[in-house]
Amino acid sequence: MSNSVFSVISRFVEEYRSSTPNKLKMIDAYLLYILLTGVFQFLYCVLVGTFPFNSFLSGFISCVGSFILAVCLRIQINPQNKRDFQTVSPERAFADFLFAHTILHLVVVNFVG
């Protein structure tokens, strides 16, 4: 059982390394970074306490929001999805990403206190 899981995982990693374009790998690295940041914030809250609850919420929502926006960017940039996004060029996707981030950060900074 574990053998098959291990082989599936190693196969997946191999495929990922070979067939994913570099740009997407960079976005994936960014996603990992955001994920880790969110996890560490949550860990702090669980271990130490929720004292400035608004700060925790704003930080956590910033991570979640950024993750989602980055995923959207990755989907829109991926050349394999070109059929679904005829009207959206990669530049347009990036511009949308930046604009949405501006609004997200406005809200997050307002709430962090």
Place this chain on the structure above:
Amino acid sequence: MFLVVLCVVFIQCQVNIYSAFYSFIPVSNDTRDLLLATVSEDSTASQIHQSVSALSALGLPLASQEVVSALKALHVLIIILALLTASRLSQQAELGDILEEIEDLAARLDDLGGVYLQFEEGLEATALFVSAAYSLSDHVDMEPPLKEDQVIQLVNSIFSKKSWDSLSEAFSVASAAASLSNNHFHVPVIVSAQGPAAVSHSHPFLRLQVTDVLCQPLSSASVLAESASAVSSKSAVLSQALFTLRDGVFELNFMASQPASGYYQFSVAIAGDSRFVANHVELKVKVSTRVAINNMDLSVVDKDQSIGPKTTRVEYPTKAKASFMADGHQNFAMTFQLVDETTGVELTPHQTFVRLHNQKTGQEVVFVAEPDSKNLYKFELDTAERKTEFDSISGTYALYLMVGDATLENPILWNVADVVLKFLDEEAPGTIQAKTLYVPKPEIPHLFREPEKKPPTAVSNTFTALVLSPFLLLLILWFKLGANISNFTLSPSTILFHIGHAATLGLMYVYWTHLNMFQTLKYLAIIGSLTFLAGNRMLAQKAVKRYTHQ
């Protein structure tokens, strides 16, 4: 007065003549005030007419509502004067129309709360109306169309004042009183008790004064107590008892029917003359009695009931010779009965208090003695239970019994015995303080909100480092993946875009530290639009480059 009339007439004629020739006539303030003053309730109708026409021809303002009420008052007064005049005319004259005016005028009376009936023009008009109506009715020998409760309400209104504004008002009241006492049709009867309406064994007679409106006693009346019933139990005590007349006062020996003490509701009827009005009255009579205390037994009972109680009987008004001792193991008990002195019936007065007074410290504690189902009063003092009332101060307390009630003629304050109470010494306060109720209370300082407990700085710093560490990981990964900025074109739009983007991030930081939302939005609008334009151009250039490369 005559001069005023002359002035007003003169002014009016002048005004009428002048207004035919001139459109504007100068009027002095005095003239205007004179004209306005004439419009009052004391003027005659012709005076009112003249001054009103002068005022309106001169174009001066009028108080129209005042004029209307002055005219209405005139109307009532005219009818009353007509009635009075008609009562002196020969009986052969046709007075039927004038007689009808009584009914019309009676319809104009105002009913105030079902108690008072009067004209809105005031007391004088009401009183004059009553005397006019009755004198005319007597003259033509026809009953006036006033119902019994209307007559009662008129009597209430006319005789409600104890002092009058003017001689004419006093005269009208006197004339109304005379006509109500002496006419052929309605004579209101006034019934009042002589002194307080109370009887007792020493004063067994209930005395009533029965008079007419002028306080003349009605000797021809026969006064009958139709029923008397106890207020508390509603049981009838008396029925159809006749009052006897003695020295102008009607009296009845109520104690002969042996009523128990308390309050009784009497219903009295006065007969003897068909003219009597308001001849059924309700009266509340108090029956007082003297109280005696029987079987006052004092005892000290052991709590665990091992030793039998020692009972001492004390007779009123003596004091028990020995003092009683009670500490935490014993209860002090007192039982007694309260009876009516003459009849021996058990009583339950309103106030039966037991007062313990510490002569040394001046403390006093009051308890209530309650009767049980057999009307036996009991009082028990448990020293352990009641130590808070006594502040645990041991000592000799004088015991008083206080009995009082509205129907008791002899309220009692009896020092029955001395009681020595022993409390546990360690609970007694060091100094005995008088209970200060009216001194300023201790000030309550405001407690500011305590800041919440924060975790130690070391922990916070550790976690800050931990949270920022993935950024390092990101840089490492990007470096390993080969991220570079080799495609960076140094065109103005690119530079501007990057500057604008950096400025946005800087604005976010400044927003966090200094600004509020409105200021931030203002700056963001400026920076954002610049960044947008530059970014748009830059991305367009990039897109073009991508298309040409493909």
